[in-house]
Amino acid sequence: MPTLNKKTAAETTTDRLRAEILGGALAAGSDLPGERGLAETLGVSRLTLRSAIARLETEGLVESVHGSGTRVLDYRESGGVELIGYLAAESLASGAVPLGLLAELMELRRLVASEVLALVCERASDGELAELADHLAWQRTLAGDPEAFMRADLAFARKVVRAAHNLALELLYNTVARLVAAEPAMHLAFQSNVGQTLAVYARLLELVRAREPRRAARVSGRILKHLDRATLARIRELAEEKGSEPC
Amino acid sequence: MPTLNKKTAAETTTDRLRAEILGGALAAGSDLPGERGLAETLGVSRLTLRSAIARLETEGLVESVHGSGTRVLDYRESGGVELIGYLAAESLASGAVPLGLLAELMELRRLVASEVLALVCERASDGELAELADHLAWQRTLAGDPEAFMRADLAFARKVVRAAHNLALELLYNTVARLVAAEPAMHLAFQSNVGQTLAVYARLLELVRAREPRRAARVSGRILKHLDRATLARIRELAEEKGSEPC
DNA sequence: ACTTGCAACTGGAAATACCAGTGCCTCGGC
DNA sequence: GCCGAGGCACTGGTATTTCCAGTTGCAAGT
Numbered sequence A, B: 001m002p003t004l005n006k007k008t009a010a011e012t013t014t015d016r017l018r019a020e021i022l023g024g025a026l027a028a029g030s031d032l033p034g035e036r037g038l039a040e041t042l043g044v045s046r047l048t049l050r051s052a053i054a055r056l057e058t059e060g061l062v063e064s065v066h067g068s069g070t071r072v073l074d075y076r077e078s079g080g081v082e083l084i085g086y087l088a089a090e091s092l093a094s095g096a097v098p099l100g101l102l103a104e105l106m107e108l109r110r111l112v113a114s115e116v117l118a119l120v121c122e123r124a125s126d127g128e129l130a131e132l133a134d135h136l137a138w139q140r141t142l143a144g145d146p147e148a149f150m151r152a153d154l155a156f157a158r159k160v161v162r163a164a165h166n167l168a169l170e171l172l173y174n175t176v177a178r179l180v181a182a183e184p185a186m187h188l189a190f191q192s193n194v195g196q197t198l199a200v201y202a203r204l205l206e207l208v209r210a211r212e213p214r215r216a217a218r219v220s221g222r223i224l225k226h227l228d229r230a231t232l233a234r235i236r237e238l239a240e241e242k243g244s245e246p247c
Numbered sequence C: 001a002c003t004t005g006c007a008a009c010t011g012g013a014a015a016t017a018c019c020a021g022t023g024c025c026t027c028g029g030c
Numbered sequence D: 001g002c003c004g005a006g007g008c009a010c011t012g013g014t015a016t017t018t019c020c021a022g023t024t025g026c027a028a029g030t
Helices: A009-022 A035-042 A046-058 A083-093 A100-123 A126-140 A146-163 A167-182 A184-191 A194-209 A213-244 B009-022 B035-042 B046-058 B083-093 B100-123 B126-140 B146-163 B167-182 B184-191 B194-209 B213-244
Strands: A062-065 A069-072 B062-065 B069-072
Touching: A009 A046, A009 A083, A035 A046, A046 A062, A046 B046, A083 A100, A083 A167, A083 A184, A083 B167, A100 A146, A100 A167, A100 A194, A100 A213, A100 B100, A100 B167, A126 A146, A126 A194, A146 A167, A146 A184, A146 A194, A167 B083, A167 B100, A184 A194, A184 A213, A194 A213, B009 B046, B009 B083, B035 B046, B046 B062, B083 B100, B083 B167, B083 B184, B100 B146, B100 B167, B100 B194, B100 B213, B126 B146, B126 B194, B146 B167, B146 B184, B146 B194, B184 B194, B184 B213, B194 B213
Parallel strands: none
Antiparallel strands: A062 A069, B062 B069
16 A cells, blocks of 8 residues: 555644644744744754745745744734635534534635636536536436545536636635545535535536526525535534444 | 845745746646756755745645655646736736736636625624725725725725625635735736725725625626726726837 | 566655844943 | 944754655566
8 A cells, every 4th residue: 555644744743833823822923932942842853844834834824034033923814715624624623513614614615606607607618518417417426435426526616617717716716625625524514415415516507507697696595505504404413423422 | 124025045946936837838747857956957955946846835736746756737727726816917917918817816806705795794793884984984095105005905805804704705815815915916906996996995885884785796796897897908008008118 | 477676766854054134232432 | 321333142044965765667586
């Protein structure tokens, strides 16, 4: 078996520091300890630490100033979208029932989706729509395999976005798709409501076929809202089951 | 005067490699030269090169595999949102008239904005709305100073997004705001249409005050579409003027 | 012809030394 | 006593070197 689940030291360090920042252990506005000292504390070389810090800097969590130091920033003010994944995964893993951030993420996805569908109405070729239908038929056959289903689901979303013919949207999709695929905790959201999801997709496809952008945006928004609500409810059920089982 | 415009070597290297990838000089699917050789070619230490590559990896432009090599990826498939800035800036700087990507970015911003405004209708407190009005009055006084106006504009957008009470949306805003602020070429889009922009903001504020989400989404979408079109036209004018001047 | 294993690549990590900004703190002049 | 200039002790940034650890492919032995 090839390399598996083996994170590099730099990644591990990045995750650790990020968790401490998002968790509040490293307060926003405070200064990070010096690289030399911190490296020793964490048990890694200064080099590894630096690459971790560099990564956090691109994520908008810290800011390094040559000669001065490295300051922890407020992620609400400067954190990038990539953080959603970590935050949502945390809210899922903590077993907390609120699931606030996951709900907000779903809301964002929903809002963008309804607008995307409107664009698809206007711009997609008949060929692209046919391809979407084919994909959906194929995806239906994967309902039993959660992992494969998730990949198919992401691929479907990509095709939809691509049919909107807007590169900016496609790049945004890439970011979201990556974090969803990377965070195992997020997979739950895909496995918990397969049947209803497929049914909704079919309805959306019909909507798009009608080529009425305005209506598509409105109706799809409503449909997806229902779907998300059901999915969240299902996730809560599962969490409670799991929580009361091992006792 | 303190440090100014002084990019670190790693940043310079990152930009250079990114430009070659986005420009197609380094074809997607091909392998990057080995780190040792490439470092010498670029005239930097292997360490600096590595940090540049690490950054490109987080942006989804390349993929490093221990023992194998570093492969160039197709940014359309795996590039993150952050790339929009570089791509848009390039399309602006190249003087090309199409401005395709900038238009697509504006479209994305517009779609999200109209949905955000709908949320603001539902969730913003009266205090938040009042604050928005105050901010707008203040921003009006800055119409003469492009730099300050841009910052105020970004701050206004942030307040609007915050009033939607959705953290995921706020993080998305952070990403977009950062790239806009970082790319000088993008500032043009803010300076080119100040008067109309302020007028539009005032109308949007009225819309939100009416507390009718559906209508706000619909009308704001239309208004912003007009504004974006006018701004693009203005940018084209400026580009042509500048293009035919130095001859 | 197939398998096995050993190089010779690749990237990952470390230790060390040095460069370059910042800021405090002291010392000297006023 | 106050104020400013300079130096020193931090900070992060870069370079160099050495070694570790996967991956790949060729080549020798079966």
